[in-house]
Amino acid sequence: FEDSKRNIWVGTSTGLTCLKAIGNGKYKFTNFFSSTSATGLSGNSIKTIVEDKHGRMWIGTEHEGISIYDPQQNAFSHLKQSVNSSEGLSNNFIRKIIISKDGRFWIGTMNGLNIYDPKTNAFTVYKHDDENRKSISDNSVKDIYEDEQGSIWIGTNFGGINVTHKNAVPFQVDKHSKYRNSISNNIISVIAGLDNTHVLSGTEGSGLDFIDTRTGTVRNFQHNPSNAASIGSNNIKAIFRDNKGQIWIGLYEGGLELFDLKSGSFKHFKPNPNDSTSVSHGYVSSITQDRQGRLWIGTSSKGINLYDYEKQNFTRISSTSKGLRISNDYIRTMLGDSKGNLWVGTAVGLSIMRKGSNQFERFYKYKDGLTSDYINCILEDRSGNIWVGSHRGGLSKYLVKERKFITYTTKNGLTSDNVVGMAQDDEGNLWISTDRGLSKFDIHQRNFKNYYVSDGLPTNEFSYNAAYKASDGTLYFGSYNGLVSFKPKAISINKNAPSILFT
Known part of the structure; x- marks a missing residue:
């Protein structure tokens, strides 16, 4: 020395x-x-x-x-x-x-x-x-x-x-490990929040995690064949909390579940080929509620189901239904917006049922400004604007007066044209998860800042439709390598590339 x-x-x-x-x-x-x-x-x-x-x-x-x-x-x-x-x-x-x-x-x-x-x-x-x-x-x-x-x-x-790190790592990553209070699986398929300190995380293959973000405790719910009140499948595809405070869970090949958090029990709604008022398919891909309080259940290949709270049964709506029908039965995502409209994204297009209407209106690729028909996610920002993320189609904003979309892609700075999730921070910026990293979009300046593994992310590949903003401003994104959470104000780009040392 x-x-x-x-x-x-x-x-x-x-x-x-x-x-x-x-x-x-x-x-x-x-x-x-x-x-x-x-x-x-x-x-x-x-x-x-x-x-x-x-x-x-x-x-x-x-x-x-x-x-x-x-x-x-x-x-x-x-x-x-x-x-x-x-x-x-x-x-x-x-x-x-x-x-x-x-x-x-x-x-x-x-x-x-x-x-x-x-x-x-x-x-x-x-x-x-x-x-x-x-x-x-x-x-x-x-x-x-x-x-x-x-x-x-x-x-x-x-x-x-x-x-x-010298300062708190801006991107907090929770991963599965051998330790107690570990999340149950690194592949996070969906996220929803109950309040500032409690998050529900659905996984692919390991059930549902109830996470207390304040204490770090994790409670896992998995299917138990010997317990009829356990969750029906360990592959979670959708989580939604309705205006009654009830928690609905969409499963892959398990139907729809109503979750009672206090008792830890699940009520099952499964398709019955002999009952046209049962949920139409076992793969529930999306759940939302409109301004009228109606609960809509989207499936992967059997259209939409409208739930009747009193009768506890369903009205099926598909591409072949009489009266109200949807353009395609492969439902990817849905959103009930603040104006009373219902937006439905499918594998072959985007549709809207406007408030007071009993018909769906479809938006067409190219003609209406969309560059892809494969819709991954839909977000309403705090100003009431509708944003759509699609597969290989980038990020699209709906222009109300023109009834068309303007689209942003990698040509405008977006990290990937495969937009899989979105959340808006307290400053009004959109955070966009993709298969090639995370993008922050300033909707006023119309520019992007991109973040990758080199900035602290556990992976550049995020899960489809797994994004959530808590009321305290924390953003959560599900990835293929853990649960990512952060306070957007704490994020900064590392402008000094680390030197490379060969040993």
Whole structure:
């Protein structure tokens, strides 16, 4: 190690040597060995060396803690694990010491990560916790490094690499793990909120997760063949909370469920070929409610169902229905807007049933400004504008007077033309999830800012129609590699590309 005075410090298994430059390429050697003296070096096996801002040398030893050399006093002081106190170092086997840009000492030991703050003269110890999925992955810390952005990278013996960022990571990612209160699956197919601190997350194959975002607890509901009141399928496709506070769940090949959160039980609505008032298909892809309070259930190949709350049955509406009928039976998404209109996105087009009408009006590709008929998601912004995301068709805004759409694509800066989800933040910006990252769209400036794995996302591929905004401003997006949540005001683009180091 070269200190600020250009002295070279060499730590070996048999002591410490300082090579002091005396001019003309010559050095004066000073050797330090383990001593019983209170001001001597504590141990001969040296593992790490660093210099603090006062010119003192911090020497990490193999079994004897840290010796701090003061050149003014020509003496050592010591930091060791206390037998009688939990404060201080967690272990005397010191493997690595660095001083971060904020002046704190990061100390890697055989048994935990220690952070020493000289301002408060206090140690904070971090150890692996089986109950905490965000704890350090292993107690045996081998190396520590701070990058240009202030992120600290921690290499461990058996737990891989951990990273902690200078500021709170703007994109919080929850993933499935072996720890308690882990989400049940990394493929998040749908998200809905109950209030500021409770989110329902549907997965592909692992049922429904009820997440308390304040405490971090997760309660999972899965199908149990021996329990008739359990959820009918573990593949969740839609979640909707109606104006009565009831929670409706759409399943893949399981029909429709009415979820009682207090009891944890589910009431099942399944298709019955002998009952035309049953739900029309087992794959429920979308659920919405219009301004009149009517509940609409969309299916993957059997059109729409209108639910009768009193009779607890359904009226089926399809492309072959008499009277009211839809242009296509493959329902992808639906929205009841604030004006009383019902929007229906299908695999081959977009339709609207305007308030007071009993017919659907279809919008056509190209003729009406849409560049794709395969509709993924529909959003009404806080100004009442309707936005449509489509497969390979980008982002489209409905122009009310013209009854046409204006479309934004990758040519305008959108990260991908496959728009799978949308949410609007408190500033009025649209956040758009795609199969190639996340885009922020300023609807006034009409420009995009894009975010990728390199910005902290767990993947660039997001799930279809899995986006939600909580009333506290937090945005949630379901991806193919975990649940992503963030406060938009905390997001900034990293303009400094990290340097590449080959090892």
